[in-house]
Amino acid sequence: MSQTPKRVRVHHLREAKTRGERLTMLTAYDAVTARIFDDAGVDMMLVGDSIGNTMHGHATTLPVTVDDLIPPARAVARARQRAFVVVDLPFGSYEAGAEQALGTAVRMMKETGVDAVKLEGGRRVVPQIRALTDAGIPVVGHLGYTPQSENLFGGPRVQGRGDVAAERLSEDAVAIVEAGAVAVVLEMVPAPLAARITEIVAVPTIGIGAGAQCDGQVLVWVDMAGMTDWSPRFAKRFGEVGAALRSAAAAYVDEVRGGTFPDAAHQFDA
Numbered sequence: 346m347s348q349t350p351k352r353v354r355v356h357h358l359r360e361a362k363t364r365g366e367r368l369t370m371l372t373a374y375d376a377v378t379a380r381i382f383d384d385a386g387v388d389m390m391l392v393g394d395s396i397g398n399t400m401h402g403h404a405t406t407l408p409v410t411v412d413d414l415i416p417p418a419r420a421v422a423r424a425r426q427r428a429f430v431v432v433d434l435p436f437g438s439y440e441a442g443a444e445q446a447l448g449t450a451v452r453m454m455k456e457t458g459v460d461a462v463k464l465e466g467g468r469r470v471v472p473q474i475r476a477l478t479d480a481g482i483p484v485v486g487h488l489g490y491t492p493q494s495e496n497l498f499g500g501p502r503v504q505g506r507g508d509v510a511a512e513r514l515s516e517d518a519v520a521i522v523e524a525g526a527v528a529v530v531l532e533m534v535p536a537p538l539a540a541r542i543t544e545i546v547a548v549p550t551i552g553i554g555a556g557a558q559c560d561g562q563v564l565v566w567v568d569m570a571g572m573t574d575w576s577p578r579f580a581k582r583f584g585e586v587g588a589a590l591r592s593a594a595a596a597y598v599d600e601v602r603g604g605t606f607p608d609a610a611h612q613f614d615a
């Protein structure tokens with residue numbers, strides 16, 4: 346008899362950090378993959394705005410809307426048995442201020458069943474994080490290279506190099522944690538700086554291209570599984586699922602064309 350595993354809840358994140366247990370996070374955009382990742386023991390699933398450049402065929406995350414993210418977030422939350430589910434607040438849905446962020450986040454919570462929302466930025470989003478936290482909505486922060494600001498950064502670049510930038514990034518981390526962030530994603534941050542931020546904040550840091558000293562790691566699942574021709578340097582391919590899928594589809598095409606599928610086992614008698 347299979348038992349439903351105990352759900353990862355917000356307080357488990359801080360407990361994992363205290364115990365020195367590393368947290369694992371992957372993106373998920375649908376129920377099929379969410380079930381597989383949950384079953385594999387992934388602690389947290391992110392319905393990321395990376396759905397834009399992965400599943401929706403955009404070049405970046407910028408065109409992604411709240412309406413784009415709600416159905417996938419609902420599917421992942423529904424499929425989840427154990428993992429903590431987070432949805433990104435997409436570009437343009439929270440920057441204007443606490444009121445806009447609250448409207449977006451409340452809608453996400455009401456319509457999807459996720460556990461938390463994630464938004465990008467440091468001190469500039471402190472009022473938003475405070476308002477959501479006050480409303481009972483857990484917020485995950487995101488610092489370093491924040492892809493929604495790629496036009497300002499001039500592309501994907503490591504953030505926090507040099508003493509001044511490192512100090513600014515550390516202060517941003519402290520500020521968003523003080524505002525209520527329950528975890529902080531650190532993207533493309535020099536490993537020693539990510540290690541220092543990990544030491545000074547009480548909530549878990551989740552790294553992506555931020556070294557091994559973070560409290561957890563996150564990857565975009567299509568990068569992790571080897572579904573694409575190219576992925577960022579920090580993303581290791583842990584499988585060749587793209588090649589496996591291509592070969593399954595090619596075998597299907599061959600058998601249909603050759604008349605060997607469907608066979609007796611896959612059709613119905615009169």
Ligand SMILES: Nc1nc(=O)c2c([nH]1)NC[C@@H]1CN(c3ccc(C(=O)N[C@@H](CCC(=O)O)C(=O)O)cc3)CN21
Nearest residue numbers: 395398399406492501502503565568576577578579580
């Ligand atoms: N598939 C995918 N994987 C990701 O990790 C990811 C997304 N999509 N979309 C949202 C953001 C955007 N990210 C990106 C996108 C591009 C690079 C990139 O082009 N990196 C180059 C240069 C890095 C450097 O300056 O050293 C690389 O060669 O890795 C990195 C992170 C990370 N996130």
Ligand SMILES: CC(C)C(=O)C(=O)O
Nearest residue numbers: 372393394395530565
């Ligand atoms: C890269 C991760 C952290 C993310 O924000 C996303 O997948 O959208």
Ligand SMILES: [Mg+2]
Nearest residue numbers: 393394395433
């Ligand atoms: Mg994102």
